[in-house]
């Protein structure tokens with residue numbers, strides 16, 4: 001059985017919890033994601049801990065956003081950990097994204113377009129006028145032009161982004177919630193079924209899995225749903 005295209009967000013307060021979640025979900029999913037909470041607390045050692053013996057892909061979600069020289073150095077520093085994916089903010093601009101791509105040639109650089117926690121009203125308040133989808137598409141085109149091999153967007157925009165950037169770019173969607181699950185701090189959300197049907201390649205799912213009584217069973221259930229969508 002092939003594992004489902006899900007990156008489980010290991011947003012845990014301690015390494016033991018993150019490693020336990022990783023062990024429970026890796027039979028069912030392709031990827032585990034390390035974000036700021038774990039990386040800032042434990043540093044590079046966290047990668048080996050969550051990778052375990054299984055060789056599951058590790059997605060390092062640091063959302064780098066700084067001047068190109070600084071991002072280049074940061075990307076080079078983490079490239080030695082061999083993450084499959086590393087995030088940068090698309091809003092950092094072309095030169096910054098290109099710097100990350102050049103500094104980590106064996107890692108897929110994914111550009112985060114507009115955070116899925118931002119509603120249209122939030123985006124308007126920070127000066128992003130018009131429908132969220134328009135801004136996301138603009139940022140996506142810029143990022144791909146700079147060499148990003150993957151994009152992070154909400155599942156609500158994934159069909160439009162796919163139409164804009166074509167089939168080769170990996171589209172990654174956080175803001176995924178199973179039917180009936182609470183959105184929590186996410187604003188632009190959709191179900192796993194919709195995300196995949198609209199063209200997402202990798203679904204980032206955290207709390208709906210890690211907050212479940214049995215994270216392994218929760219991951220298996222969502223993986224089974226995705227298999228049904230894919231097999232029609």
Ligand SMILES: O=c1ccn([C@@H]2O[C@H](COP(=O)(O)O)[C@@H](O)[C@H]2O)c(=O)[nH]1
Pocket residue numbers: 009010011035061112114115116117152174175176184186204205206207208
């Ligand atoms: O736009 C973005 C970019 C990254 N994230 C990250 O994804 C997970 C989502 O976790 P949930 O518990 O499923 O909400 C989290 O690690 C974020 O840092 C995102 O949500 N939106």
